[in-house]
Amino acid sequence: MVSAKVTVINPMGLHMRPAQLFIKEVTPFGCDVTIRFNGKDINGKSIMNLMAACIKQGSEIEIQCSGENEQECLKAAVALVEAGLGE
Amino acid sequence: MRITDLLSRDRILLGQTVADKAEAIDRMVELQAKSGNIRDKEAYKKAILAREEMSSTAVEAGIAVPHAKSETVAAPSLCAMTLKNGIDYGAVDGPSDLFFMIAAPMDGDLHLEILSHLMVLLMNPQFLTELRQAKDEKEFLSIIDRYETEKYGPAPKTEPKQGGYRILAVTACPTGIAHTYMAAEALEKAGKELGISIKVETNGSGGVKNKLTQKEIEQADGIIIAADKNVETARFAGKKVLFVPVSDGIHKANQLIETIEKGNVPVYQHQNTKEEEVLAVGEQKESFGRQIYKHLMNGVSHMLPFVIGGGILIAIAFLLDDYSIDPSNFGMNTPLASFFKMVGGVAFDFMLPVLAGYIAYSIADRPGLAVGFVGGYLAKVGNSFTNITGEGAISGGFLAALLAGFVAGYLVLGIKKLADKLPESMEGIKPVLIYPLFGVLFIGIIMYAINPAMAAINTSIVNLLNSMGGSSKILLGCIVAGMMSIDMGGPFNKAAYVFGTASIASGNYDVMAAVMIGGMIPPLAVALATTFFKKKFTEEERKSGVANYIMGLCFITEGVIPYAAADPLRVIPSCVLGSAVAGGLSMMFGCTLRAPHGGIFVFPVVGNVLGYLIALAAGSLVGMLMLGLLKKNLPQK
Numbered sequence: 001m002v003s004a005k006v007t008v009i010n011p012m013g014l015h016m017r018p019a020q021l022f023i024k025e026v027t028p029f030g031c032d033v034t035i036r037f038n039g040k041d042i043n044g045k046s047i048m049n050l051m052a053a054c055i056k057q058g059s060e061i062e063i064q065c066s067g068e069n070e071q072e073c074l075k076a077a078v079a080l081v082e083a084g085l086g087e
Numbered sequence: 088m089r090i091t092d093l094l095s096r097d098r099i100l101l102g103q104t105v106a107d108k109a110e111a112i113d114r115m116v117e118l119q120a121k122s123g124n125i126r127d128k129e130a131y132k133k134a135i136l137a138r139e140e141m142s143s144t145a146v147e148a149g150i151a152v153p154h155a156k157s158e159t160v161a162a163p164s165l166c167a168m169t170l171k172n173g174i175d176y177g178a179v180d181g182p183s184d185l186f187f188m189i190a191a192p193m194d195g196d197l198h199l200e201i202l203s204h205l206m207v208l209l210m211n212p213q214f215l216t217e218l219r220q221a222k223d224e225k226e227f228l229s230i231i232d233r234y235e236t237e238k239y240g241p242a243p244k245t246e247p248k249q250g251g252y253r254i255l256a257v258t259a260c261p262t263g264i265a266h267t268y269m270a271a272e273a274l275e276k277a278g279k280e281l282g283i284s285i286k287v288e289t290n291g292s293g294g295v296k297n298k299l300t301q302k303e304i305e306q307a308d309g310i311i312i313a314a315d316k317n318v319e320t321a322r323f324a325g326k327k328v329l330f331v332p333v334s335d336g337i338h339k340a341n342q343l344i345e346t347i348e349k350g351n352v353p354v355y356q357h358q359n360t361k362e363e364e365v366l367a368v369g370e371q372k373e374s375f376g377r378q379i380y381k382h383l384m385n386g387v388s389h390m391l392p393f394v395i396g397g398g399i400l401i402a403i404a405f406l407l408d409d410y411s412i413d414p415s416n417f418g419m420n421t422p423l424a425s426f427f428k429m430v431g432g433v434a435f436d437f438m439l440p441v442l443a444g445y446i447a448y449s450i451a452d453r454p455g456l457a458v459g460f461v462g463g464y465l466a467k468v469g470n471s472f473t474n475i476t477g478e479g480a481i482s483g484g485f486l487a488a489l490l491a492g493f494v495a496g497y498l499v500l501g502i503k504k505l506a507d508k509l510p511e512s513m514e515g516i517k518p519v520l521i522y523p524l525f526g527v528l529f530i531g532i533i534m535y536a537i538n539p540a541m542a543a544i545n546t547s548i549v550n551l552l553n554s555m556g557g558s559s560k561i562l563l564g565c566i567v568a569g570m571m572s573i574d575m576g577g578p579f580n581k582a583a584y585v586f587g588t589a590s591i592a593s594g595n596y597d598v599m600a601a602v603m604i605g606g607m608i609p610p611l612a613v614a615l616a617t618t619f620f621k622k623k624f625t626e627e628e629r630k631s632g633v634a635n636y637i638m639g640l641c642f643i644t645e646g647v648i649p650y651a652a653a654d655p656l657r658v659i660p661s662c663v664l665g666s667a668v669a670g671g672l673s674m675m676f677g678c679t680l681r682a683p684h685g686g687i688f689v690f691p692v693v694g695n696v697l698g699y700l701i702a703l704a705a706g707s708l709v710g711m712l713m714l715g716l717l718k719k720n721l722p723q724k
Contacts, residue, residue: 015199016154047146051202052207
């Protein structure tokens, strides 16, 4: 398992659209993705879980990837969040 | 905010069948529009489709959440739909059969808050199972309520838990009957919807209700003042204050609350001398025209009780009196009639001084009151330099008093400015000696000088009205009655009404008859329409229709405002037409009315009451038929 901490910079936080983008990005890699936020573990591939977590702008999250291609997956995920998830 | 507050039973459809995503969206947009909060269905639909273009709003587990914010959305709203058989909505894991569609106004990102709020609930598989198995809309809604309460606790009230109210508001309209309370209701409703605690103080005709305390003001994020007349503003110094017209309080309540919460509102700086208690005008970008309107309305709203109380008593005097005893002294022939006429007369006599006094008060605060009062009184008696003792003086009438009020106000402002040059030590004697003495002196001189001119104007208007031939009178009747309907309590309505009461003062009673009938028609027409054209009105509208019978008969035009607001292009022209017909007929039959208010209760004092009743019936029928003609049948469930 590999992990990295990153801050969400989107003005409206991790709402539906950026969440969908995130899932689209990480799914092809095949590994499990977990987001650790505020002490809770959230399934990083479930749109409902991500939206329900209410991750606002400025929140620090820890992305954990475990399984196939976990390194590449983490790299891509971190890059996407740092780039603002398309917003 | 709670899902159950935004979702109502008539916006839930269960067990539906649709062919594809497009049809599903179509059906939901229709459903959403039932809330009455979507001004332009097509524009909203476009926004929904645009969002779908970006990426499908289908999530997992058969759920989809189409959403859009749009300029055409007046207030946030939710609708829900379940399908018998799921359709392909673009989800990665299969068909979708449970939909929640969200509409949010352009300001802010309410739709995202609603979305995440929904998601939290939808994560629970048991919740989804129960929803899908709900037998009817009522059960659907109660399931949501149950899970929401479990998760978030019982519904928040708009009372503060601790730390006071987040937002305060003051509403005030010149007549203080309807708009004040409608704006208060709209603001409270908006606060509840947005989950923001709000307290609203109303400055209505019955005085100040629900007054804001100093502590509440200190703890509030901001204050909304939705007023068309001046309200006490010194207490808000240093807080964020948003000044808007009363109608914004009624129609844009959600936006106002969101604007103030966002904080882009200037901090109110209060400017005034230390002694005075205040009625300062709001600083923000108020056009001169609007300021004049506010001063005028201040005068009118204080004057009206005198006119109405006095006028009706006078009318009763004529009703009770015996004409035959002495025609030239009609109204005072019997002791009983005399009583009514004298008391009514005293009240009525205050009309012009009070009007001028409170116009001046609005302009120049307390120092203006005395000066305006004196100016108004001098306008009433019409003294001038040609008859200094007052003998043979002709009243300058309503116009003179109006002018006196404004002149007095600005005169006092001028004196205040000059007096600013005096040393600090004389600050105390300014309101006590300087303003009253010089104010009254100068207004006396001014009124004596201009009264003859005003008297001439007044007389010529009265003569004009008297000399008007039949057809022009009928036209006048149509116009003033129609004006009563155009804005139901707004400036046109007020102007026509004041013209009517001023005409009573100068002896032209037919104008008032046309004016009152013009104001009675809209509620009656609407009430009739809701009774005979049931299919064209919502259940809520039909219920309030009954109340409108009473309001129409009591000359309370404002009862029609919700109908006019919901469908102005159809309701207003129908009412205007009905009123104009009634007003014209009233003039044609020569109906007169010397009471300035009272609706059906003063019909006994109406001249040619039979003709008046015919005019009332005719106008109401015309209004009802127009409404029936123009309004479309609502889609049946």
